[in-house]
Amino acid sequence: MIILGIETSCDDTAAAVLCDGSELVSNVVSSQHNIHSQYGGIIPEVAARQHFKAINSVLKKAVEPLENKFRDVDAIAVTNGPGLAGSLLVGVNVAKGLALSIGVPVIGVNHLEGHVYSTWIEHNEIDKNPGFPLLCLIASGAHTDLVLMKDFGSFSLIGRTRDDASGEAFDKGARMLGLGFPGGPEIQKAAINGDAKKRKFTKSKMPGTFDFSFSGIKSALRREIEIESSKGKISSQKISDFAAGYQEGIVDSLVSKTVEAVKEHYANGIIIGGGVASNQLLREEIADKSPVPVFIPRPNLCTDNGAMIAMTGWIKFKEKPSPQWDLDVIPGMKIG
Numbered sequence: 389m390i391i392l393g394i395e396t397s398c399d400d401t402a403a404a405v406l407c408d409g410s411e412l413v414s415n416v417v418s419s420q421h422n423i424h425s426q427y428g429g430i431i432p433e434v435a436a437r438q439h440f441k442a443i444n445s446v447l448k449k450a451v452e453p454l455e456n457k458f459r460d461v462d463a464i465a466v467t468n469g470p471g472l473a474g475s476l477l478v479g480v481n482v483a484k485g486l487a488l489s490i491g492v493p494v495i496g497v498n499h500l501e502g503h504v505y506s507t508w509i510e511h512n513e514i515d516k517n518p519g520f521p522l523l524c525l526i527a528s529g530a531h532t533d534l535v536l537m538k539d540f541g542s543f544s545l546i547g548r549t550r551d552d553a554s555g556e557a558f559d560k561g562a563r564m565l566g567l568g569f570p571g572g573p574e575i576q577k578a579a580i581n582g583d584a585k586k587r588k589f590t591k592s593k594m595p596g597t598f599d600f601s602f603s604g605i606k607s608a609l610r611r612e613i614e615i616e617s618s619k620g621k622i623s624s625q626k627i628s629d630f631a632a633g634y635q636e637g638i639v640d641s642l643v644s645k646t647v648e649a650v651k652e653h654y655a656n657g658i659i660i661g662g663g664v665a666s667n668q669l670l671r672e673e674i675a676d677k678s679p680v681p682v683f684i685p686r687p688n689l690c691t692d693n694g695a696m697i698a699m700t701g702w703i704k705f706k707e708k709p710s711p712q713w714d715l716d717v718i719p720g721m722k723i724g
């Protein structure tokens with residue numbers, strides 16, 4: 389079965405072709421980062437218009453390796469939430485129109501489930517070895533959720549951020565430090581030359597819960613920058629030290645809560661997905677501290693992509709759902 393996955397929930401226009409749930413035939417992403425970096429964040433109206441401009445060529449590229457192009461596609465999966473309403477609408481409407489014209493079924497996919505199922509692209513037996521339950525950390529620009537996965541399609545939310553998402557904390561921190569957008573990769577890059585010990589940020593503990601909070605560390609960074617800049621221009625070495633300390637603080641929160649939750653819920657393994665999962669320090673720290681095996685997709689399958697939507701579609705289509713011709717967008721969709 390050949391599935392076309394379409395993703396337009398935020399600022400990446402993406403499509404991918406997945407064959408029989410294992411062979412990733414194509415994975416095309418057209419990013420709007422250059423446009424949004426001028427504003428230091430995403431402007432929803434601009435994002436929707438850009439999706440509209442990019443979607444046709446992204447889809448054409450995605451089916452390019454198939455002998456009969458769109459005619460070889462057996463089913464279409466598309467993100468219908470959560471995300472920006474205008475952005476989601478582009479993907480959902482294009483998916484429905486395309487499915488109708490080539491005569492194949494279309495189904496909606498929860499973007500957050502997509503980040504979890506992305507792991508199955510490279511590790512397609514996790515459900516058998518180590519097996520369920522699996523503890524999933526979804527860490528992105530809009531979400532930071534800890535979810536216990538008991539089976540395919542069975543998720544329960546056990547923790548979430550009370551304020552900013554971890555990716556948002558990276559983005560806002562980078563902006564304060566005068567680094568580019570998206571902030572996560574920029575902070576990671578700046579931190580390479582920095583010394584985290586020189587600028588330590590204590591993590592918020594949120595005792596007795598598996599919830600996160602990143603507003604405190606963000607305010608602490610702002611204060612430190614204000615103090616430092618009152619003494620004159622901040623040197624690039626100091627920017628790097630700030631970046632290293634800030635990155636370490638965010639990663640420390642994510643890793644310690646995830647490890648606590650794994651023990652409490654007797655999970656057999658950890659899955660990490662979402663853009664922040666591509667952070668190198670996070671990948672190293674969790675591998676070091678986890679008592680169970682850790683599965684994280686390669687970086688380009690952590691940030692938003694069509695492959696994770698196609699993979700989720702494959703898992704859902706195996707259950708033979710009826711096509712969703714009345715599919716609508718649900719911007720506030722949750723997991724668990």
Ligand SMILES: Nc1ncnc2c1ncn2[C@@H]1O[C@H](COP(=O)(O)OP(=O)(O)O)[C@@H](O)[C@H]1O
Binds near residue numbers: 690
């Ligand atoms: N190497 C990295 N380190 C930390 N954060 C990262 C890294 N790469 C991307 N991110 C963050 O991931 C977020 C984007 O996540 P993604 O899942 O692609 O989008 P969305 O939030 O729209 O679902 C951004 O906030 C970005 O700063």
Ligand SMILES: [Mg+2]
Binds near residue numbers: 529692
């Ligand atoms: Mg995402």
